[in-house]
Amino acid sequence: MLGLATPRQLAKAGIVGMNRRNVELIAQNNPRHLYPLVDDKLQTKKLAEENGLDTPALIGVVRLTGQIKEVHDFLKPHPQFVIKPARGSGGKGILVISGREGDDYVKPSGSLIGFEAVARHINNTLSGLYSLGGKPDVAMIETMVDFDPIFDRFTFEGVPDIRVIVYKGFPVMAMTRLSTAASDGKANLHQGAVGVGLDIATGKALRAVQNGTPITQHPDTGANLAEINVPHWENLVRLSARCQAASGLGYLGADIVLDKSEGPLVLELNARPGLAIQIANGTGMAGRIDRVEQLIARDNPPEDAVWRANWSMKHLAAI
Amino acid sequence: MTAKLQLRIIVGILLFVGVGLTAFKHLELGFPLLPGTKETVWTAEAHVSFRATGEPVRVTLSLPVNTNNLLVVDHSTAGRGFGFHIEEEGRARKGVWQTRNPSGEYSLYYRARVYRGGLPDLINALDAPASPEKPVFSQAEGESADSILAEAYEFSADNEGLALRLVQSLTAQEPTPAVLALIGENPSRHVRVNAALRLMHSAGIPAERVRGILLEERKNSSRLTDLLAIWNGEGWHVIDFDNAQVGLPELFLPWQFGGDALYEIEGGVDSSIRFSVIADQISGRHAAVTYNTEIGSSLIDFSILSLPVEAQNAFATLLLIPIGALVVVVLRNIVGLRTSGTFMPILIALVFVQTELLTGLVLFLIVVSSGLVIRGYLTSLNLLLVPRIAAVLVVVITLYIALSVIGFRLGISEALSVTFFPMIIISWTIERMSVLVEEEGMKEVFLQGGGSLLTAVIAYLVMTNRYISYWTFEFPELLLVGLAIILVIGQYTGYRLSELRRFEPLARKD
Numbered sequence: 007m008l009g010l011a012t013p014r015q016l017a018k019a020g021i022v023g024m025n026r027r028n029v030e031l032i033a034q035n036n037p038r039h040l041y042p043l044v045d046d047k048l049q050t051k052k053l054a055e056e057n058g059l060d061t062p063a064l065i066g067v068v069r070l071t072g073q074i075k076e077v078h079d080f081l082k083p084h085p086q087f088v089i090k091p092a093r094g095s096g097g098k099g100i101l102v103i104s105g106r107e108g109d110d111y112v113k114p115s116g117s118l119i120g121f122e123a124v125a126r127h128i129n130n131t132l133s134g135l136y137s138l139g140g141k142p143d144v145a146m147i148e149t150m151v152d153f154d155p156i157f158d159r160f161t162f163e164g165v166p167d168i169r170v171i172v173y174k175g176f177p178v179m180a181m182t183r184l185s186t187a188a189s190d191g192k193a194n195l196h197q198g199a200v201g202v203g204l205d206i207a208t209g210k211a212l213r214a215v216q217n218g219t220p221i222t223q224h225p226d227t228g229a230n231l232a233e234i235n236v237p238h239w240e241n242l243v244r245l246s247a248r249c250q251a252a253s254g255l256g257y258l259g260a261d262i263v264l265d266k267s268e269g270p271l272v273l274e275l276n277a278r279p280g281l282a283i284q285i286a287n288g289t290g291m292a293g294r295i296d297r298v299e300q301l302i303a304r305d306n307p308p309e310d311a312v313w314r315a316n317w318s319m320k321h322l323a324a325i
Numbered sequence: 326m327t328a329k330l331q332l333r334i335i336v337g338i339l340l341f342v343g344v345g346l347t348a349f350k351h352l353e354l355g356f357p358l359l360p361g362t363k364e365t366v367w368t369a370e371a372h373v374s375f376r377a378t379g380e381p382v383r384v385t386l387s388l389p390v391n392t393n394n395l396l397v398v399d400h401s402t403a404g405r406g407f408g409f410h411i412e413e414e415g416r417a418r419k420g421v422w423q424t425r426n427p428s429g430e431y432s433l434y435y436r437a438r439v440y441r442g443g444l445p446d447l448i449n450a451l452d453a454p455a456s457p458e459k460p461v462f463s464q465a466e467g468e469s470a471d472s473i474l475a476e477a478y479e480f481s482a483d484n485e486g487l488a489l490r491l492v493q494s495l496t497a498q499e500p501t502p503a504v505l506a507l508i509g510e511n512p513s514r515h516v517r518v519n520a521a522l523r524l525m526h527s528a529g530i531p532a533e534r535v536r537g538i539l540l541e542e543r544k545n546s547s548r549l550t551d552l553l554a555i556w557n558g559e560g561w562h563v564i565d566f567d568n569a570q571v572g573l574p575e576l577f578l579p580w581q582f583g584g585d586a587l588y589e590i591e592g593g594v595d596s597s598i599r600f601s602v603i604a605d606q607i608s609g610r611h612a613a614v615t616y617n618t619e620i621g622s623s624l625i626d627f628s629i630l631s632l633p634v635e636a637q638n639a640f641a642t643l644l645l646i647p648i649g650a651l652v653v654v655v656l657r658n659i660v661g662l663r664t665s666g667t668f669m670p671i672l673i674a675l676v677f678v679q680t681e682l683l684t685g686l687v688l689f690l691i692v693v694s695s696g697l698v699i700r701g702y703l704t705s706l707n708l709l710l711v712p713r714i715a716a717v718l719v720v721v722i723t724l725y726i727a728l729s730v731i732g733f734r735l736g737i738s739e740a741l742s743v744t745f746f747p748m749i750i751i752s753w754t755i756e757r758m759s760v761l762v763e764e765e766g767m768k769e770v771f772l773q774g775g776g777s778l779l780t781a782v783i784a785y786l787v788m789t790n791r792y793i794s795y796w797t798f799e800f801p802e803l804l805l806v807g808l809a810i811i812l813v814i815g816q817y818t819g820y821r822l823s824e825l826r827r828f829e830p831l832a833r834k835d
């Protein structure tokens with residue numbers, strides 16, 4: 007009626023709402039003191055390296071305005087790189103440079119920017135423009151992910167990343183986010199990227215949505231989204247499960263990208279992952295969370311990340 | 326689990342204290358629950374006039390006293406060239422005017438405000454009297470008196486019963502011959518009370534006259550009425566002559582007790598006294614405050630109402646902020662509206678309270694949109710964050726000045742109220758929105774900006790609601806109830822209204 011569902015219908019479909027996510031999933035599973043680990047990408051990077059999680063290599067960190075002028079020379083050996091605020095979120099302040107043309111920098115869209123623009127971007131980052139509460143920040147420079155060509159047909163520039171929701175070490179739901187012309191090379195859903203729900207067991211596409219409406223073809227490339235079949239799926243799911251052990255977060259979103267040569271890489275961890283993944287999957291995640299709870303309560307499952315990833319792939323897809 | 330239980334306990338306590346205090350203030354202290362409730366307050370006035378003989382003048386006037394139902398607050402006195410003070414002599418209060426060199430006619434006033442609700446009865450608190458002197462009766466009177474007393478004695482068991490019986494026979498429709506002989510036909514009430522007093526005294530029972538004014542709801546009155554007070558061995562009891570009932574009538578304002586004169590004048594002649602009572606309808610809230618201040622209720626002494634008026638006004642506004650917060654909490658967590666900045670809408674709503682809604686909205690839109698345009702240009706100048714915000718701040722102030730001056734020139738004086746908008750907040754809003762434009766596009770700006778404005782408007786409407794502003798100020802303890810609601814919403818895990826729409830496609834599939 008009027009395009010509105012009743013709360014009962016949503017409950018029946020197993021939808022987790024924002025309030026339940028905040029009160030039950032986040033507040034009860036993610037201790038506050040762990041937040042800095044994931045809110046500061048530099049700390050996440052350190053965490054990942056210490057725990058042997060694969061992640062794009064850190065090229066450098068710009069901490070002071072005075073260092074900006076050296077950046078141009080410093081980046082000479084790195085034609086491709088990404089500058090991001092250590093405390094950014096929602097894709098804010100991420101500058102992807104996919105190549106050089108003379109002294110100019112090439113963005114994934116093909117447009118050129120000069121070094122002043124890059125310097126300004128770093129300057130803005132340092133002064134906190136992209137960070138929570140406008141706090142001064144540092145600018146991280148990391149290698150650009152050379153993404154697996156398997157996705158070429160399905161994405162318009164940028165790196166499609168795969169978001170896996172991990173609940174108490176069990177990967178429960180996954181989707182991939184494909185950049186579009188509208189999202190300027192970034193794969194954030196609310197910026198117009200396409201979300202494709204992935205079968206947690208196989209990594210095959212389930213269903214795709216853009217801006218909340220179901221679609222079947224990529225709006226820019228026209229590729230049939232149902233053909234998506236993420237390679238290295240088992241490794242990817244296991245990597246996501248290991249993120250829980252490394253970070254200690256009971257409810258987390260792991261953003262993983264597929265690099266052509268290095269395979270799955272952890273891009274960032276999120277202590278407050280969004281709920282759009284349910285729409286992309288066409289199903290709520292409450293049922294899967296309940297199933298995990300049931301397993302923990304009854305069967306005392308091993309802590310081992312690989313075991314948990316395998317169990318998830320075997321048991322959760324059907325729920 | 327324990328957190329949930331704790332929360333429930335805290336919410337329970339908050340609700341109990343908040344609602345309890347409110348109920349107490351309403352039921353016990355008489356604060357009306359609804360604004361605009363009226364209550365009668367009387368202004369009683371005694372007016373003594375006389376001609377001075379040239380000697381020093383001293384005028385003594387009995388003053389009204391509190392009863393169980395009425396509270397007397399001295400209001401004003403007048404008497405040009407007279408000194409005035411009040412003497413309390415145990416059971417009675419007397420006002421004394423004095424002057425040394427009077428001449429001619431004088432008028433002296435005493436005014437009191439009389440509120441409903443009172444203190445323990447003064448009359449009851451009076452001391453035990455000495456045995457009355459036996460009155461002197463003439464031969465004929467004596468016989469009638471004896472027979473009346475004998476009859477009353479027969480039909481009663483104690484002093485009070487005796488007095489009641491006497492009153493009944495003195496006020497009977499068809500008086501007995503003895504009564505007729507004693508007080509004649511159709512005697513005045515004064516005569517009747519006199520007779521009753523003499524009869525009681527001759528029976529050895531202490532009895533006194535109580536004079537006062539019977540107040541009326543919504544009506545002026547001016548006549549002094551006499552009642553009878555008798556000592557029953559333990560305390561004084563008042564008997565109403567009209568219906569021969571024991572107890573002070575509810576709206577009786579006692580002015581004089583016992584044989585003391587109502588007023589006495591030394592150094593004056595041709596004196597007269599007039600009484601008048603005016604009944605006013607005033608706000609029940611005002612009556613309650615005055616009344617409770619007067620009796621020193623600690624709930625008033627330790628409340629906002631005990632602060633200076635300016636501070637009270639400041640709190641009247643401050644107390645609205647939690648209401649705004651509650652609105653924001655409801656709109657964000659239950660409705661699911663997105664706003665830019667959590668509490669920015671409350672501040673905007675507070676501005677609307679001062680500027681009026683439409684003016685405020687228009688000014689806000691003008692300032693923010695012109696600010697956005699100028700901020701858009703600042704982007705290309707590649708400024709550091711703090712200088713950039715500072716620059717926006719200066720731009721905002723310039724906009725304020727421009728708006729005010731241009732508006733004023735054009736005769737739109739509303740434009741002047743632009744200064745009510747907090748500049749820092751506006752600057753930050755512009756800054757944040759402009760980042761939003763760059764990062765997420767115009768759509769998001771309209772969404773969040775619209776959400777913020779809608780929230781501000783709703784908060785404004787709620788905050789300016791007559792009932793809400795009355796309750797928040799008069800019953801600040803309702804803050805606790807607000808806190809309880811906020812805590813409960815803080816643990817609400819159900820769906821937001823917006824999610825019924827957002828996840829609707831998923832519900833349809835099943």
Ligand SMILES: Nc1ncnc2c1ncn2[C@@H]1O[C@H](COP(=O)(O)OP(=O)(O)O)[C@@H](O)[C@H]1O
Nearest residue numbers: 088095096097098149150151165167192193274
């Ligand atoms: N190293 C990288 N190489 C290529 N693209 C990247 C890289 N880092 C981030 N991106 C792009 O930016 C998006 C957001 O990056 P992410 O690290 O998740 O930051 P945020 O916390 O702002 O979401 C990614 O989804 C990806 O499309």
Ligand SMILES: [Mg+2]
Nearest residue numbers: 096097261274
């Ligand atoms: Mg991200």
